[in-house]
Each structure stands twice: as C-alpha cells, then as structure tokens.
Amino acid sequence: MSPSPRIAFLASPAPEAQQALETLTALHGRHAPDEAEVLCALGGDGFMLHTLHRHGSQGKPVYGMKLGTVGFLMNQYRADGLLERIANAEPAKLRPLEMHALTESGATIASLAYNEVSLLRQTRQAAHLRIDLNGQTRLDELICDGVLTATPAGSTAYNFSAHGPILPLGSHTIALTPIAPFRPRRWRGAILRADTEVRFQVLDPYKRPVSVTADSHEVRDVLEVTIRESQDRTVTLLFDPEHNLEERILSEQFVV
Incomplete structure (x- = not known):
C-alpha cells in the first residue's frame, strides 16, 4: 500500500x-x-x-x-x-459463512454472513429442527425458538447474547448455539471445526414456519438450510x- x-x-x-x-x-x-x-x-x-x-x-x-x-x-x-x-x-x-436456503416455493437462496446465520421461529409455535453435520445426523429433534451458527468475529454478538461461546480469532472454529431450547433441555450447543457443513432440516414447516437470517438478509418459510465456511471469500x-x-x-x- x-x-x-x-x-x-x-x-x-x-x-x-x-x-x-x-x-x-x-x-x-x-x-x-x-x-x-x-x-x-x-x-x-x-x-x-x-x-x-x-x-x-x-x-x-x-x-x-x-x-x-x-x-x-x-x-x-x-x-x-x-x-x-x-x-x-x-x-x-x-x-464468512455461506448460507444456502431451500424455501417452500422451491427456490434456493444463497447469502454470506460475516457474523452469524440464525434460524428463528416465525410464529408463536416453537421451531422443530434436525441438525446434520457433514451428512451425519447429530440431533434428531431440537425444539427451540431458534438456533444460530456464528463466526469467531460474530461470536461476541448475537451468539454471546444467546449464551454461546466466544471464539478466538484464527481458531478455525464456528459456534453452533441454540436459542431458548426446550428439548433437549440440557443441550447448550457445540464448537465445530470451521470446515464443517451444518445442515438444518425444518421438521414441521407448515405448522411451525421458520425463517433464516444471514447477517441482515432474511429468508422466510425455509425447509432446509445448509451452512459452510466460504473457501474463496x-x-x-x-x-x-x-x-x-x-x-x-x-x-x-x-x-x-
């Protein structure tokens, strides 16, 4: 420079x-x-x-x-x-994280997140979600207000407010943090390798609709959301x- x-x-x-x-x-x-x-x-x-x-x-x-x-x-x-x-x-x-969301209309919408990707219930009904990591189901059903995946830079923001861990910069990790979980009651989330592919499946999308937000970009009525760390950005x-x-x-x- x-x-x-x-x-x-x-x-x-x-x-x-x-x-x-x-x-x-x-x-x-x-x-x-x-x-x-x-x-x-x-x-x-x-x-x-x-x-x-x-x-x-x-x-x-x-x-x-x-x-x-x-x-x-x-x-x-x-x-x-x-x-x-x-x-x-x-x-x-x-x-950043790369987010790909499949909606009820059949559209696939992509976005980037430098802080976090958060799934949130759209109505008074709690969300029902399944969580897969690298193609393997790790949580059959999470009943909650929502769940988020945060980068180290974003771990001190919404993630920390939701009682998620603060991640050191350069740790090559991401945080997976539930928001007001009801079941399983004692699950407090996980710290994952940054190259982990995280997939959320909405189990009851019509009765319990869910939206996803990548930083400030919101997508409503999602069926499935896949998140991975960007390899080229x-x-x-x-x-x-x-x-x-x-x-x-x-x-x-x-x-x-």
Whole structure:
C-alpha cells in the first residue's frame, strides 16, 4: 500500500457519520470504491457489515471508525492522523459463512454472513429442527425458538447474547448455539471445526414456519438450510494496534 493511499469514504445515514464524511473527504479527497486502495467505513457495526456485503468482493482492506451505536468492528473516530493510523493498522482476515436456503416455493437462496446465520421461529409455535453435520445426523429433534451458527468475529454478538461461546480469532472454529431450547433441555450447543457443513432440516414447516437470517438478509418459510465456511471469500479489516480485533475478542471473555 502506498504512503498516501486512495481512500473511499463510506458513511451511514447518521448525522455524525455524514458530518465526518464531509470532514474527511475535504482532507483526503473523494474516491469511488472501485478506484480506491482502502475503504473507510464511518458508522456502527451494522454499517460495517453492510460495507462488507456490498464491497467485500473487491478484496480491499476496510478501516472502520465508530460513528454509530455499536462499534466492536470499528476503530475510534478521529479526523486527524488517518494516513498514519492506516499505515500502522493491524490486519484481521475474516472468512464468512455461506448460507444456502431451500424455501417452500422451491427456490434456493444463497447469502454470506460475516457474523452469524440464525434460524428463528416465525410464529408463536416453537421451531422443530434436525441438525446434520457433514451428512451425519447429530440431533434428531431440537425444539427451540431458534438456533444460530456464528463466526469467531460474530461470536461476541448475537451468539454471546444467546449464551454461546466466544471464539478466538484464527481458531478455525464456528459456534453452533441454540436459542431458548426446550428439548433437549440440557443441550447448550457445540464448537465445530470451521470446515464443517451444518445442515438444518425444518421438521414441521407448515405448522411451525421458520425463517433464516444471514447477517441482515432474511429468508422466510425455509425447509432446509445448509451452512459452510466460504473457501474463496475473505475480507481484511484494519485495526489500530492498541485495539486490535483479537484483543477485543479476548477482553470480552473477562467482562463481568
């Protein structure tokens, strides 16, 4: 990367992010994402995920600054010293999950998830699910509000709120976590190798409909969902050395 890289600034609609966009483009110029060397996302974690989904296929590093509610994937916002911060930033490579969902209409819908893929009941009726790992049934029936599969980067988000484990970055694992399980009562989920193929079969889709969400992309009335780690897609996030992602994930395990 050059000492003065071309930066594409992308901002959420929040007033603070829009103000920062004006300030930073006045200092560093305005470049389109496909012309830039670095993408700079201004907002919260939701906007960072939006940026990764929209521009991640370009393979360009993303440096985020927090101008939103949640900023686990972001650096602190400062208008000064941005070039030096980017030059000294530590990279964190993330590999998303690939989700393929078969719906009642017969359509197969694919999406990526950098945080998690979650299956949730659509009505007051609990979901009835079967779980297969690499083609072998591991749980004949899970009765629950839902279940999710999370990446290490996403393990501190919805997964942790559902009492799932926090996974170290670079551990090559994913978390399988039930949401309000009724049966089996004592099953608390599993930590799986990242290359595991996870398949959920909806056992009673008409009486107990289920939706699936890959980050923010929702698909309703699913019959079957298959999840595996992507083999050909990675994104690189840049973090200030004093607040790198690996340290943040470790620190989350000691918050009381």
